[in-house]
Amino acid sequence: MAEAFFAYPELRNPFEDTPIHPEGSTTVLYQGKKITLDETGEGDDLLIRSEDLPAVNGFELKPEGACFADLCIPIKDDLLVEQNGRQWFNLTAFANLLDQQYVADIESRVWSFAEIPAKRENMMVNAMAPDFEIEDRQGNVIRMADFKGKKALIVTWSSW
Amino acid sequence: MPVWQQVYEEVNDPNFVIICVAEDTGGEAVAGPIFDAANPSYIQIIDQDHMISSIFNFVNVPSAAWIDEDGRIVRIDEGTYSKVHEMGDGDQSITFGNDVYSPAIKDWVAKGADSEHVQSAETVTGNIRQHTDDQLKADAAFRLGNLFRNHGKAAKADHYWNMAKELNPDSINFIRQNLTLSEEGSAGETFMNLMGQYMAEGKEFYRPLDIE
Incomplete structure (x- = not known):
């Protein structure tokens, strides 16, 4: 067991510098998944297309609200945002409504969400x-x- | 990992599964050979984002959850050792582990709900760590750092891993995973000092094991 405690020097920073996503895309991390969105709105809030919601967090827009299984959250006006003549779903405002924690690197267009x-x-x-x-x-x-x-x-367990 | 293969083989029950999860951002390169050496027939997962620890609010390895046929957790978050280990030398040496855990698992598989080791929902929920918003946010920060590291962006990776450690200073997992990138490694002086501090503050790496 003792040998497993040592670091692996050759593996310290083994990764090559590669783009996280194609230029202009946005990445969402949630529940171990990495979702790349081709189109999002502008600004510090994460504005996504409503049709991307199920892929991002399993919720679906229905007449009664944003629903996951039996859980339905009524959609308040501030969750739907008009920008450049299009309507977007404000995913970060939705997270705030659910007390869901997240960390964003806006410069790199990556949002990482904790569990709801x-x-x-x-x-x-x-x-x-x-x-x-x-x-x-x-x-x-x-x-x-x-x-x-x-x-x-x-x-x-772990190797370290 | 050989110990879980041994338990799995000894139990030999088609209605019992072991899901063995390596919490290793280094992925297959570091955890794969250790799995392979155990020649395992159980389910093997290399969880680079530490997602399983995050789901169950674990802060250290090895930890575990026992889940019954109905999906109910019947024990959780105990140091899942199969023997007593000693680490370090002299004054700094510590012993950890136990030899009662794997016999208890076998008893549970054989007797199910009648096993004395099955805990009530109340006991189990009392043993699940209550994580604050900051601790939940730490998981998101850790994964973000991990994404940057996987894409070779070390400065941002370090920034978000540091954020994760600050938001959840109880996470031995974050601290030690991060130390694997340092010269001294995950069990050097930094870790031993932190461990001493952790224990001095009366924090628990796991829930107390109440198996005789």
């Missing part, structure tokens, strides 16, 4: 495991829901 607290409530209150999606080493998508009917041990 309302989606964690079933774990924090009822001890129900939250669903997640992550790829295994073979490239299979692993979802918590896949293990219904089985006992699962999720264990973390």
Whole structure:
């Protein structure tokens, strides 16, 4: 076990300088996914096309509001923004409404979102495991829901 | 990792899965060979964004969640060791780990809800760390830094990793992952000093293990 504690000098900064996304695009990080948006509005708020919402955070615009499963958030006027003759969905205002934390590097057009607290409530209150999606080493998508009917041990470790 | 393969083989129950997650921004290059050496048949994930730790509010490795057939967490956030380890020398040496955890897992798989190691929802929710808005934001900052590092932008990567460490100073994961980039590595003087400070402040790396 001891050898695993040492750093890997040759791997300290192994990555080449490459563009994060094509010129003019925007990147959103959420739940381990990296979503590249070709079109967004201008300014310090993240304004996205309504049709990009499901890909970005799983919510969908419906007559009753922005919905994820049973959770529907009524859309207030300030969430829909007119700019250059087009309507945009203000994703950062939506995050603020949901108490969802985020960090943005506006210069690089990257927004990184933390988990939405309302989606964690079933774990924090009822001890129900939250669903997640992550790829295994073979490239299979692993979802918590896949293990219904089985006992699962999720264990973390690290090389460091 | 061999220990989990051993547990998996000994239990040998088609209704039991082990999902083993490496929290390693270095990815396959650093975690892959360690997995391979264990010759594992369980599910192996290399979680470069530390997403699993973030989902369960873990601040250190190794940690774990036991999840039953209905998706209920029945134990969470304990140091998942299979034996007692010693780290460092002389005055600075520390011992950690235990040899009761893996037998408890086997008992749970065999007996299910009747196992004495299954905890109530109330106990489990009491053991899930309550993360503040800042701590949740730290996860977002860490991932942002990670994206920049993966694209060779070290200055921005360092900026957001530092932000993550400041927003969640309890995260041993962030501190040690960051130290892997330093000359002294993740278990050098800086880490040993931090660990001493952490313990002096009465902070817990994990929830207390109440298995006899």
